[in-house]
Every structure is written in structure tokens, then in C-alpha cells.
Amino acid sequence: MNQVVTPAALRQQQSRIVVRGLRKHFIDISRREQIVALDGIDLEIGDDEFLTILGPSGCGKTTLLNIVAGFDQATSGDVRLDGEAILKPGPDRGVVFQEYALFPWLTVEQNIEFGLRERRVAKAQRRTRVRDQIASVGLSGFERRYPQELSGGMRQRVAIARALVNDPKILLLDEPFAALDAQTRTLMQQELLRVWSAARRTAIFITHNIEEAILLGDRIVVMTARPGRIKEIVTVNLPRPRDVTSADFNETRRRIGLMLESEVQATFVATQGNAVD
Amino acid sequence: MVSVVSIPARRNSWDSARIVASANLVGRRFIGPLVVLLLWHLASTLQWVDPRFVPSPLTVLHSLWIWMFGPAGAGPYSGTWFLHAGNSAYRVLIGFLAAAAAGVVIGCLIGWFKVMSDLLDPVIQIVRPIPITAWVPFAVIFFGIRDGSAFFLIALGAFFPIVVNTAAGVAATPKLLVRAARMLGIRSYMLLPRVVIPSAMPSIFTGLRLGIGLAWVLVIVAEMMAVKSGLGFAMWDAYYFLRLDIIIAAMLSVGALGFFSDLIIRFIGRWVLRWSRGL
Numbered sequence: 115m116n117q118v119v120t121p122a123a124l125r126q127q128q129s130r131i132v133v134r135g136l137r138k139h140f141i142d143i144s145r146r147e148q149i150v151a152l153d154g155i156d157l158e159i160g161d162d163e164f165l166t167i168l169g170p171s172g173c174g175k176t177t178l179l180n181i182v183a184g185f186d187q188a189t190s191g192d193v194r195l196d197g198e199a200i201l202k203p204g205p206d207r208g209v210v211f212q213e214y215a216l217f218p219w220l221t222v223e224q225n226i227e228f229g230l231r232e233r234r235v236a237k238a239q240r241r242t243r244v245r246d247q248i249a250s251v252g253l254s255g256f257e258r259r260y261p262q263e264l265s266g267g268m269r270q271r272v273a274i275a276r277a278l279v280n281d282p283k284i285l286l287l288d289e290p291f292a293a294l295d296a297q298t299r300t301l302m303q304q305e306l307l308r309v310w311s312a313a314r315r316t317a318i319f320i321t322h323n324i325e326e327a328i329l330l331g332d333r334i335v336v337m338t339a340r341p342g343r344i345k346e347i348v349t350v351n352l353p354r355p356r357d358v359t360s361a362d363f364n365e366t367r368r369r370i371g372l373m374l375e376s377e378v379q380a381t382f383v384a385t386q387g388n389a390v391d
Numbered sequence: 392m393v394s395v396v397s398i399p400a401r402r403n404s405w406d407s408a409r410i411v412a413s414a415n416l417v418g419r420r421f422i423g424p425l426v427v428l429l430l431w432h433l434a435s436t437l438q439w440v441d442p443r444f445v446p447s448p449l450t451v452l453h454s455l456w457i458w459m460f461g462p463a464g465a466g467p468y469s470g471t472w473f474l475h476a477g478n479s480a481y482r483v484l485i486g487f488l489a490a491a492a493a494g495v496v497i498g499c500l501i502g503w504f505k506v507m508s509d510l511l512d513p514v515i516q517i518v519r520p521i522p523i524t525a526w527v528p529f530a531v532i533f534f535g536i537r538d539g540s541a542f543f544l545i546a547l548g549a550f551f552p553i554v555v556n557t558a559a560g561v562a563a564t565p566k567l568l569v570r571a572a573r574m575l576g577i578r579s580y581m582l583l584p585r586v587v588i589p590s591a592m593p594s595i596f597t598g599l600r601l602g603i604g605l606a607w608v609l610v611i612v613a614e615m616m617a618v619k620s621g622l623g624f625a626m627w628d629a630y631y632f633l634r635l636d637i638i639i640a641a642m643l644s645v646g647a648l649g650f651f652s653d654l655i656i657r658f659i660g661r662w663v664l665r666w667s668r669g670l
Contacts, residue, residue, distance in 0.1 A: 184574075203570065205574065205575055213567060215565075217572075219664075219666045229576050232578065
């Protein structure tokens, strides 16, 4: 395997996000039973690290992201960003949603400006930051378009720009490319890596796609089927840009594939083959 | 940058094929109304029906002309149309604006705040099934035979579709958009103006269009029973003199005014909702 010098050890020392003993229960009202979505998650995410979270449907990976984002509260346990407990959502944690979640009544420019405007950033500063951000995600010329007029890939660029323009400490991405076709997806993965390495920022990226997880992540958190626990954390020591056809890449894919297979089986049995999530 | 969505520029050139196609479309759409007019004309002139009761379209048009542009003072139906139409339009405007203001504000409160919904929704649901026409005697006694009755009836009638549609639209605000806004650091009290109301705009405009339609229904009812001017009053007055030409002219006038006021709201709506084109 290629041994690339990564400052992983250094990063571990200055963790941005620290998750300790995180548990999350839901009550399923229709079945009157308690569902354990997350069962004791311990995780540290370093500065500038790109972490991917990989797991079968319904393993609680989105729940984990929602708790870090501040949309959901943990049942017990502790999540901290730079030492401070996370209580509510905020612009220091930029979220990119699978369904884009753009404001359809605002233009590309206005969508990206939204956070700055709501936090009363001065107009002149807003303008330059929005313009620079638009350029950096390759949306120049589309400032006045409405989301409705854009393709899925373009919409997700807007969503990424909308999160990044607030200069967040961490970027949270919840299966952002799952709804895109294969070609656009590959392109967006490259674009994301380019933007990420230019902006140098901690990122948590949720996916159920093994190849995507390996292509993007410094480390991959492989999760178990419900109740969601961390099965294994895989450090990816492949140089970037990563070649998906290389032997090392495929070896990693095979290893993680085996880990996931049993979990997917478990999900399948638990739901008797019904679609979940 | 690789992936660029190309949106074709709108074509402004009028080639012959397009002109023929549009002409065909317009032609087809005129056939129905023309057939109706023709049948009406024949029924009247060939005396299939008594022409005193159903005057021909030409007679109606002539009477309408006199009513609109005839010398004032030459009779009750000479030169008085604009006064009546103006009175009706004024009542519709005031009643509708009051209903729109109250309906949108209360609809937002009901749709967004659970407490408000618990407090106000039962009242609305109890009052709403009472037909607005059933309020006429009450309104006449309470407000007298004056504009107040008309304003009240119109505002009350138009209020319900506006409040119900606004509340539904507000309640249907995608949770994801609220999350996105909170993630971007919005202050809680700005959620309503910045996210919820824009997101509810399509529903609000549906309510406004239903409201303006009802406003024209109710102005006629009000003017027949609760005030002494306007197209509804003129229509009811003409009934006593068996002036079927005036009755039909007034009917057509109300229809046209209703159509145009709806057109104005649609026009505003199309501008406000320009982001949803083709949605």
C-alpha cells in the first residue's frame, strides 16, 4: 500500500469535533416501541480532516449528522465543536442536504447571500464574498437564475457555496450526490475535493456508496446496522487524486465491502426485506 | 467548469408557421362564444322565446352603450353605468383588501403557531359553514342600508378562502427549508417573513383568487339587499321595470369586472411567483 505522509497524527491532537458516548433513541409511535438509532458512538474528527461515514440504510448515519448539525438532540452523550457543546444549528456548521434545500424563491446569488444577510454582514462585504464564492464553485454567469432552472449538479454547487460562504468551521454533507446521475456525481466529487482542498476545512460526508467513501475520505467510519455503532474506522492512505481503478483502491474497496456485507444482511433480515429509511 | 445548463433563449421571431398556429388557436377559441351569441340572437329575433324577456344581443349592447355613454338625466339607465360600476368596484376593493389583510395575517398565525391554531381555528371552522348570504339580515340591521353592510359581507366572504389557504400554505412549509435557514444563522423571528411566507405564496395567491371571485358574488348580493347603489342595485331595480336588457347588461358588466380583477391578481401573482415558473 502507498504510504503517504498524512498529518493524521497531528490532526488527532487538535480535534475539532469530539463525540463521546452518543446515544439516540426514537419512539416509534405506530408500533409503540423504542428504536435505538445510535448506540454509544465515540468519535474524534481532526482539523482539516475529511471524514466519510459509511453504513447501510437506517444505520443512523443521518441521525448522527443531524445531531452534529444541531437539528436533533442526543438522548445521552456529548458532542462538542472546539470544546463547546452543540445545542442548536448555526452557520459555523455548514450543512449540505441531499435534497439541496435551496430556497426556490431566491436566485442563486440570493440563496448564497442568505446567511450573510440574516447575520447582518455589511452589504459591500456580502457582495464580494458571494461573488468570490460563486466563482470558486463555478457558478459565474448563473447568479440570476432560480434553482428551478438549474440541473441537480448545479443546485448542489449552490448548496455547497451557500454553506461555505459563511466560513464554517466544519462542512456536513448528507449524501449530497445520491440524487445525481453517475457522470455528474463523479464530476461533483472532484469539484468537492477541489473546493475542500482550496478552502482547507473539516468535513463530514455521509454516504452509502463504498467507492465514494474511499475516494473522498481521509478516514472512513464504517457503521453497523441498527442499532448504529461504529464497526471500524479505516484510514485511507492513498494519495490524492485517487485512482478508482488502482489495485490499492480496489483492495480497500474489497475489505470495506466485506465489512458492510454482513451489516446489509442484518438490515435485510431485520426488516424482512422491506425497504427502510 | 464543465457542466453548463443551457437554457434556450426565448424565441421572439414570428415565422409564418407560428402565425398560422396562433391564428388557428384564436379561431378555435372564438367558435364557442360565437355559437352561443348566434343562438341567443336567433332565439330572440326568430321569436323562439319572447323577445321582451330575452332581448337580442344587439339590443343589450345598445342599451349598455346608452347606459354607459348616454346623456345623463335622460333616464335612470342613461349615463349612470360608471357610477354604479364604480360603486361596486369600490366596495369590492375595500372589502377584499380588508379580507386579504386579515386573512393573510391570521392565516400565518394559525399556520405557524400551534397556540394560535388551537385558539382561532375552532372559531373559524364554526363560523365558516354559515353561508354569507345568511348574514345579510344581520348585517342590514347592524350596519344599516349603507356601505358598511356591503364592506362587511364582502370582507367576511372573501376572508375565509384567504385565511384557510394561507394557513394551509404556511403549515406546509418544508421543514427542510426551515432547517437550512436555521443552519444559516437566521434569527427565529425572521423565519416567518424570510422563509415561511415566501414558501406559502402560491397558496396565498390561490386564496386571493378565490377571495376576489367571492367578493364579486357578494357585492351583488349586498347591493340587491343592503345598499341602494351599484350594479347589483341597478339590476334589481331594472327587474321591477322588466328591463331585461339592463339586467343582462349588468350581468355581463359584473362578469367582465370580475374577470379583470382576477386578471390583475393573476398578473401580480405571476410576478411574485416568477421563481415557480414551470414548477
